[in-house]
Structure formats: structure tokens, C-alpha cells
Amino acid sequence: MIMIILAVCALALCLYYSIHDLYLIYICKFPPGPLSLPLIGGLHYLDPKRPHHSIRDLGAKYGGIFSLRMGPLGRVIFINDYKIIKQVCENKSSADRPHLPFIDIISSGASGIGSVEYGKKWKILTKCFHTALVKIASERGQNLVDKQLDFIMQRINAEGERPFDPREVISISVLNCISGVAYGEMYNSADDENLRKQYQNHWTIMRGLQSSNLINLFPFLWKLPTAFNTKVREVLQMRDSFMSEKYIEHKKKPFMDNTEDLMDVILEVESSKKIINSKITIPDLFNSLWCLFLAGTDTFTDAILWIFLYLMKNPKLQAEVQREVDEAIREGNTFYPPREKLPYTEAFVLEVLRIVTPVHMGIPHYTSEDIEVGPYKIPKETQFFPTLWTVHHSEKNWPCPERFDPTRFLNTDGELISKEKLSDMPFVPFGIGRRVCLGKTLVMELLVLIVSSFLKNYTIELPEGENPDMEGITTLGLKTCPYKMVSRRRHLLL
Numbered sequence: 001m002i003m004i005i006l007a008v009c010a011l012a013l014c015l016y017y018s019i020h021d022l023y024l025i026y027i028c029k030f031p032p033g034p035l036s037l038p039l040i041g042g043l044h045y046l047d048p049k050r051p052h053h054s055i056r057d058l059g060a061k062y063g064g065i066f067s068l069r070m071g072p073l074g075r076v077i078f079i080n081d082y083k084i085i086k087q088v089c090e091n092k093s094s095a096d097r098p099h100l101p102f103i104d105i106i107s108s109g110a111s112g113i114g115s116v117e118y119g120k121k122w123k124i125l126t127k128c129f130h131t132a133l134v135k136i137a138s139e140r141g142q143n144l145v146d147k148q149l150d151f152i153m154q155r156i157n158a159e160g161e162r163p164f165d166p167r168e169v170i171s172i173s174v175l176n177c178i179s180g181v182a183y184g185e186m187y188n189s190a191d192d193e194n195l196r197k198q199y200q201n202h203w204t205i206m207r208g209l210q211s212s213n214l215i216n217l218f219p220f221l222w223k224l225p226t227a228f229n230t231k232v233r234e235v236l237q238m239r240d241s242f243m244s245e246k247y248i249e250h251k252k253k254p255f256m257d258n259t260e261d262l263m264d265v266i267l268e269v270e271s272s273k274k275i276i277n278s279k280i281t282i283p284d285l286f287n288s289l290w291c292l293f294l295a296g297t298d299t300f301t302d303a304i305l306w307i308f309l310y311l312m313k314n315p316k317l318q319a320e321v322q323r324e325v326d327e328a329i330r331e332g333n334t335f336y337p338p339r340e341k342l343p344y345t346e347a348f349v350l351e352v353l354r355i356v357t358p359v360h361m362g363i364p365h366y367t368s369e370d371i372e373v374g375p376y377k378i379p380k381e382t383q384f385f386p387t388l389w390t391v392h393h394s395e396k397n398w399p400c401p402e403r404f405d406p407t408r409f410l411n412t413d414g415e416l417i418s419k420e421k422l423s424d425m426p427f428v429p430f431g432i433g434r435r436v437c438l439g440k441t442l443v444m445e446l447l448v449l450i451v452s453s454f455l456k457n458y459t460i461e462l463p464e465g466e467n468p469d470m471e472g473i474t475t476l477g478l479k480t481c482p483y484k485m486v487s488r489r490r491h492l493l494l
């Protein structure tokens with residue numbers, strides 16, 4: 001009898017979900033998509049290891065924009081088609097971010113750049129930080145990269161030509177680099193105790209941002225005295241006192257009228273009228289600065305690790321980059337060839353960002369008003385993903401998209417295609433539209449410098465028998481599978 005009651009309930013629930021889905025699709029004009037099961041919705045359609053492949057396959061069946069119920073998040077929209085992503089992401093009603101309980105917890109009531117709703121506050125915060133990041137990239141880029149490479153070389157010197165896994169040292173060097181951008185201060189050794197502490201703290205918070213963190217589904221769990229919650233509280237306390245310390249140190253510095261780091265930006269905004277007119281608070285500014293660590297550390301680390309992996313997988317192309325770097329050094333009689341002399345190196349970086357797409361699923365957006373897309377509607381207060389990986393892997397956008405070929409970004413004279421042409425191409429590793437990545441200019445500058453500065457001194461190889469899966473591992477972004485590398489010192493003959 002119990003079994004019959006359970007079966008009837010299950011059937012009733014299935015019917016309820018199906019009718020609701022049909023109502024959303026046919027009456028509310030939601031983009032089409034598979035019907036949902038009770039509780040899990042359409043989660044069973046997504047391969048947890050390769051959700052981006054599932055999204056591409058569902059798109060092939062339902063079209064460039066489709067919807068899928070994502071458990072408790074309700075029906076979420078995925079956009080695979082480049083033109084639709086562009087149209088929607090340029091619309092100001094698409095530029096909010098969905099609410100994530102763990103972000104609220106770590107923001108302690110403040111609004112940071114990455115989560116604040118689209119409006120005056122966001123515009124002022126973005127403008128100030130973006131201007132500073134561009135300036136830092138052009139004035140201090142080489143210095144930041146030299147420090148990063150110091151860490152990597154210290155590790156290489158310790159290992160000699162023994163294979164080692166570069167993830168940890170690259171990750172710490174990136175954290176140190178962002179610390180330099182934020183506070184103007186960098187550590188000299190990857191083993192520095194304070195830097196290691198910051199690294200561990202960063203990982204604690206990143207764990208909380210994962211979709212596997214149940215607090216995001218059941219926020220009351222934050223009230224429980226679990227080991228993880230206690231650790232997060234400790235980390236937040238340390239973060240607040242560290243930032244206050246840096247803030248006080250910067251306040252004591254003599255006034256130079258020159259932005260050297262992002263704490264200087266905070267002091268500038270604080271002393272200007274912007275803060276009064278826009279209701280920006282000091283915690284909002286601190287939170288925005290911290291947001292750059294969260295948004296920038298893993299993405300930047302993954303990008304470097306992927307670039308190294310593609311260099312090792314394609315030794316001939318690595319030799320081509322080295323040839324270009326050596327020639328630029330000889331011609332310019334400088335150890336620091338300018339970026340415009342390195343078109344192939346930059347094309348290599350761009351091609352890795354295309355084929356990998358480190359933020360493969362994009363970062364979710366949230367609509368503040370209804371948005372019409374052809375016959376469909378993305379209703380107000382709906383979450384959508386611009387699925388960037390599918391844009392880079394569509395035959396419609398890129399001939400033979402699975403082939404790794406840096407020359408896609410060069411013209412017939414071997415020059416890098418112009419910025420204008422690049423921005424017209426379906427190339428979106430940093431997103432597109434109003435909430436495009438804030439670190440884009442900085443990170444592109446640094447990646448080209450890292451590759452050129454590193455390859456002038458080293459040739460890297462995969463150890464014999466090492467064959468890492470090039471599909472990578474899905475977490476918040478797309479990471480490389482663990483790999484080891486061997487670095488051989490090279491000496492450039494001038």
C-alpha cells in the first residue's frame with residue numbers, strides 16, 4: 001500500500017513539474033529545454049565532469065538559447081550562440097549577478113565589484129579600479145612578472161632538471177602578484193610564512209564558493225559550529241585586520257598624487273565626492289579589492305598552467321615563440337622586448353584562452369527586467385549563463401575549433417590582428433558586454449610578458465610517459481589535470 005501511495009505521489013510530482021515547465025515554455029515564452037524531474041530538475045542532463053560538453057549537446061538539440069531546471073535554482077537559461085550572448089550581455093537589464101549566500105557571508109554586508117548590482121555604485125567602482133589596473137599593467141607589468149618568475153625559478157633551481165608539478169608555485173606567485181597590485185607590496189620567497197598563510201586562507205574561501213558548498217543551498221547551515229564555518233570566520237577576521245593595517249600604512253604615506261596600487265585608489269575615492277554621491281562605503285571599497293583576489297587568482301593561475309601545458313604539448317610552436325623572443329631581443333638590444341614585437345607569442349596566448357576557455361561556463365548573470373530574444377523571453381529575475389566554451393568550440397564560429405592553431409590570430413603578414421578585428425570575432429574568454437572581466441587588460445599584458453620572459457631562459461618539456469588529459473578538470477573554472485614539467489636552462493647568444 002505504501003509503495004502505491006509513494007508511486008502516486010511521485011507521478012503527481014512529475015506531472016506537476018512537467019505542467020509547470022510547459023507553462024513556462026509555452027505561456028511565459030521561456031526558451032525551450034528538457035522537461036524536469038522532481039527535486040533535481042534537469043541536473044541529470046549535465047555530466048558533472050564535463051558540464052560544458054552537455055551544455056553544447058543540449059544546445060544542438062534545443063537551439064542557441066535553452067533552459068534547464070537546476071534543482072533549487074529553478075529554471076536557468078543557457079546561451080550558446082555568440083550573437084545572442086552579445087545581444088543579451090550588452091543589454092543593461094542583463095547585468096546583475098545572482099545572489100549567492102556564501103558571497104553575502106564573506107562580504108559582511110558590503111557590496112563588492114563582482115557582486116554589486118549594476119548601477120551607479122558598480123559604475124564608479126569599476127571605473128576607478130579599471131583605470132588603476134590598466135595603469136599598473138603598463139607601468140609595473142614587467143616588475144610584477146619578474147617577481148613572479150623569481151618564485152618559479154627558485155623552484156626550478158631547487159629541482160634542477162627533475163620533473164615537478166608547477167601548480168603550487170605558480171598559484172602562490174600569482175597571489176603574490178595580485179598582492180603587489182592591491183597593496184604595492186610583494187614577498188621575496190614562495191616559502192614566506194605570511195604569504196603561505198594568505199594562500200591557505202584563499203583556498204578556504206574558494207572552497208566555500210564551490211557549488212558543492214551546501215551553505216549556498218541551505219544558508220541556515222552557516223549558523224552551525226562546523227570546523228569549516230569556524231575556519232571561514234577566522235579567515236574573515238584575519239582579512240579585515242590585514243586590510244585595515246594596509247589602509248593605515250597607506251594613509252601614513254606622503255601624498256604623491258600617483259596611483260601605485262589599489263589601496264591608493266581606495267584612498268582617492270574616499271577623499272573625493274564620489275563616495276558621498278554614490279553611497280559607496282569603505283567596506284564596499286575593501287570588498288571590491290578583495291573581490292579581485294577571488295576573481296583573479298585562480299583564473300590567472302589556470303591560464304598560466306594551460307599555456308605551459310600547450311607549450312610542452314607543441315614543442316615546435318614553443319620553439320617558434322622562442323625564435324620570435326630571441327629575435328626581438330637581438331633586434332631591440334634589450335632583454336625586455338615590447339609586446340608589439342611579439343605577435344606570435346601573443347597569438348599563442350590568445351589561442352590557449354580560446355581553446356581552453358578557463359572560465360568555461362561564464363559567470364552567471366541575473367536579469368533586472370524582461371529581455372526579448374527572438375520568439376523567447378528571459379524574464380525579469382532569471383539567472384542565465386553565457387556559456388563561453390561553446391562559443392569557442394562551434395564550427396559556426398571557428399573552422400576546425402578543436403585544432404590548436406595560434407595563426408588564427410595573425411594576418412597574412414604574420415602581424416597580430418587589430419584590436420577592432422579581435423573585438424568583432426567570437427572570442428570571449430573574458431566575457432562580453434557590460435560585466436566583462438575587470439582584469440582583462442592587466443592579465444593579457446602579464447601573460448605575454450610571462451611567456452616571453454620565461455621562454456627566453458627555459459625550454460619546458462613533459463617528462464617521458466606524462467600524458468595529461470587535455471580536457472582538464474571542472475571546478476569553478478576549467479583547471480589542468482595535474483602534470484609535471486621539466487625545465488631546461490637555455491642561453492641566448494646575442
Ligand code: HEM
Binds near residue numbers: 089297303359363430
Ligand atoms: C586569464 C585570466 C582571467 C579570465 C579568463 C577571466 C575571465 C572572466 C570572466 C569570463 C568574467 C565574467 C564576465 C561576465 O560575466 O560577462 C570575469 C569577471 C571578472 N574578472 Fe576576470 N578573468 C581573468 C583574470 C582576472 C584577474 C587577474 C582579475 C583581477 C585582477 C579579474 C577580475 C574580474 C572581476 C572583478 C570580474 C567581475 C566583473 C563584474 O562583475 O563587473 N579577472 N573574468
